[in-house]
Amino acid sequence: MYWNEKYECMPRSELRALQEERLKETVARVYYEVPFYRRALQARGLGPNDIHSLEDLPKLPFTTKDDLRDNYPYGLFAVPLSEVVRLHASSGTTGKPTVVGYTRRDLDIWAEVMARALTACGATKESMIHNAYGYGLFTGGLGVHYGAERIGASVIPVSGGHTKRQIMIMKDFGSTILTCTPSYALYLAEVMEEMGISKEDLKLKGGLFGAEPWSENMRKQIESRLGLLALDIYGLSEVIGPGVAVECPEKQGLHVAEDHFLVEIIDPETGEQLPPGSYGELVVTTLTKEALPLIRYRTRDITAILPGSCPCGRTHVRIDRIKGRTDDMLVIRGVNVFPSQIEEVLFRISGTEPHYLIIVERREQLDELEVWVEVSEQVFSDEVRRLEHLEKRIRREIEDVLGISVRVKLVEPKTIERSEGKAKRVIDRRQL
Amino acid sequence: MLVKQISVFLENKCGRLASVTRVLGEHSINIRAFSIADTTDFGILRLIVNNPEEAYKVLREAGFTVSVTEVIAVKVPDRPGGLADVLELMQEAGVNIEYMYAFVEKISKDAIAVFRVENVETAVRLMQEKGIKLLSGNEVYNL
Numbered sequence: 001m002y003w004n005e006k007y008e009c010m011p012r013s014e015l016r017a018l019q020e021e022r023l024k025e026t027v028a029r030v031y032y033e034v035p036f037y038r039r040a041l042q043a044r045g046l047g048p049n050d051i052h053s054l055e056d057l058p059k060l061p062f063t064t065k066d067d068l069r070d071n072y073p074y075g076l077f078a079v080p081l082s083e084v085v086r087l088h089a090s091s092g093t094t095g096k097p098t099v100v101g102y103t104r105r106d107l108d109i110w111a112e113v114m115a116r117a118l119t120a121c122g123a124t125k126e127s128m129i130h131n132a133y134g135y136g137l138f139t140g141g142l143g144v145h146y147g148a149e150r151i152g153a154s155v156i157p158v159s160g161g162h163t164k165r166q167i168m169i170m171k172d173f174g175s176t177i178l179t180c181t182p183s184y185a186l187y188l189a190e191v192m193e194e195m196g197i198s199k200e201d202l203k204l205k206g207g208l209f210g211a212e213p214w215s216e217n218m219r220k221q222i223e224s225r226l227g228l229l230a231l232d233i234y235g236l237s238e239v240i241g242p243g244v245a246v247e248c249p250e251k252q253g254l255h256v257a258e259d260h261f262l263v264e265i266i267d268p269e270t271g272e273q274l275p276p277g278s279y280g281e282l283v284v285t286t287l288t289k290e291a292l293p294l295i296r297y298r299t300r301d302i303t304a305i306l307p308g309s310c311p312c313g314r315t316h317v318r319i320d321r322i323k324g325r326t327d328d329m330l331v332i333r334g335v336n337v338f339p340s341q342i343e344e345v346l347f348r349i350s351g352t353e354p355h356y357l358i359i360v361e362r363r364e365q366l367d368e369l370e371v372w373v374e375v376s377e378q379v380f381s382d383e384v385r386r387l388e389h390l391e392k393r394i395r396r397e398i399e400d401v402l403g404i405s406v407r408v409k410l411v412e413p414k415t416i417e418r419s420e421g422k423a424k425r426v427i428d429r430r431q432l
Numbered sequence: 433m434l435v436k437q438i439s440v441f442l443e444n445k446c447g448r449l450a451s452v453t454r455v456l457g458e459h460s461i462n463i464r465a466f467s468i469a470d471t472t473d474f475g476i477l478r479l480i481v482n483n484p485e486e487a488y489k490v491l492r493e494a495g496f497t498v499s500v501t502e503v504i505a506v507k508v509p510d511r512p513g514g515l516a517d518v519l520e521l522m523q524e525a526g527v528n529i530e531y532m533y534a535f536v537e538k539i540s541k542d543a544i545a546v547f548r549v550e551n552v553e554t555a556v557r558l559m560q561e562k563g564i565k566l567l568s569g570n571e572v573y574n575l
């Protein structure tokens with residue numbers, strides 16, 4: 001089942017022509033509208049009309065998350081703010097988030113790609129879509145929401161939390177499609193079991209799960225415990241949000257919405273393009289975005305473009321599940337966490353180079369973040385209340401920065417392994 | 433009239449207390465008194481030893497987080513109500529106690545109470561005005 005057969009199943013030659021035309025328009029537009037890109041293109045001796053085909057793509061400069069941060073908040077926007085109808089933001093390596101803007105047409109494209117994604121997992125206008133992604137600056141909630149409305153389905157904007165109430169709603173409202181992070185889907189299954197509600201009491205048929213890494217093993221569990229078709233969805237707010245790529249029921253990779261997003265895989269060290277089947281960093285160029293067009297945006301996500309065509313009939317290339325990151329970013333409950341954010345808080349509190357360790361665990365299907373902090377003489381006190389106060393302060397300040405709850409544990413010096421060169425700051429014990 | 437207390441940060445882990453005391457033993461440092469304050473995750477070991485400077489040095493070298501805190505030691509008659517008398521006098525003097533611990537002395541049959549107070553200099557003056565007998569560092573270290 002397709003949402004937009006014309007584009008989703010477009011013959012490759014036609015699709016390529018469309019991509020080339022849109023790439024040329026995008027390059028010309030950023031040249032004229034975004035000083036950052038004009039300078040970057042000029043530095044490479046490129047004018048607005050020097051890109052003729054997809055083969056010219058490697059001539060274009062990369063865009064990084066740092067570029068977005070350096071131009072915070074609106075420096076890379078290609079339209080006046082009066083044309084921007086929505087802002088979203090995601091956390092970055094420093095206190096400043098990455099801000100993304102959408103014109104009316106950008107929202108339209110986003111709804112379109114999300115409608116395709118939802119249709120792939122079986123949604124129709126008859127569906128009752130239980131959207132447990134968070135609503136707010138995070139793109140998950142509203143992304144699904146507008147896609148679901150585009151289809152004409154009924155959306156339950158339940159957002160995150162209140163798990164027992166969510167299960168009651170799923171049962172009483174007759175939810176047929178579930179959208180949330182994969183870990184939350186498993187948590188829902190567990191609470192359902194505790195409440196004595198079986199998958200037969202629900203009407204779930206399909207679901208889109210993303211915003212954090214997961215595995216085939218988790219898919220099997222989600223499918224058998226909730227009785228639905230579970231598909232992986234990929235996206236990032238810088239590019240548009242969820243809907244950049246989504247699996248089809250063949251479950252053999254995620255189809256990239258190639259009429260809107262051009263993807264490449266590069267060697268993260270050299271920047272060279274890699275052939276299909278090779279794993280490297282995913283790089284995305286937007287082809288239709290108005291407010292925040294991005295040229296060769298380095299996602300830092302590691303995957304491969306899968307060779308061959310898909311039996312589902314969609315012609316758009318597929319990328320494999322995200323295998324990891326080229327940086328040390330952690331995705332916890334859908335929130336991006338950088339160890340450097342925690343380091344900054346600790347530095348501010350202790351005034352010295354902190355020794356710390358971040359431990360991520362999945363307990364009862366939910367990711368938990370624990371930060372071990374070595375107690376230095378600067379912060380040590382012989383009074384329990386002062387140390388407890390310190391523990392609380394560290395916790396509160398980290399939570400303020402990250403926006404998710406953490407547990408802080410004070411540990412003795414030298415508890416945390418010192419290694420030569422880069423210290424090991426993260427232990428990820430999540431079994432995906 | 434102040435006594436130096438050694439405080440050591442301890443994780444709630446098997447064998448931590450043993451390793452602190454082993455380090456002290458190996459350096460011929462004798463423990464006069466100690467107490468542990470503990471929470472779910474960690475504990476604070478407080479020690480009165482015969483040679484606080486040396487204890488601080490060797491524990492630091494052994495990799496512990498250590499601090500030296502000045503506390504007040506009071507001789508308390510070892511009889512029912514002995515401690516209550518001292519505490520009442522301290523209350524009258526308006527001295528706020530952060531924590532305390534006590535031990536019985538071998539020879540004189542008196543008990544010794546160690547107090548950690550907020551403002552130690554003022555506390556000493558106020559307690560002396562109330563006639564509370566304070567012990568000097570050397571008196572305690574050499575018990």
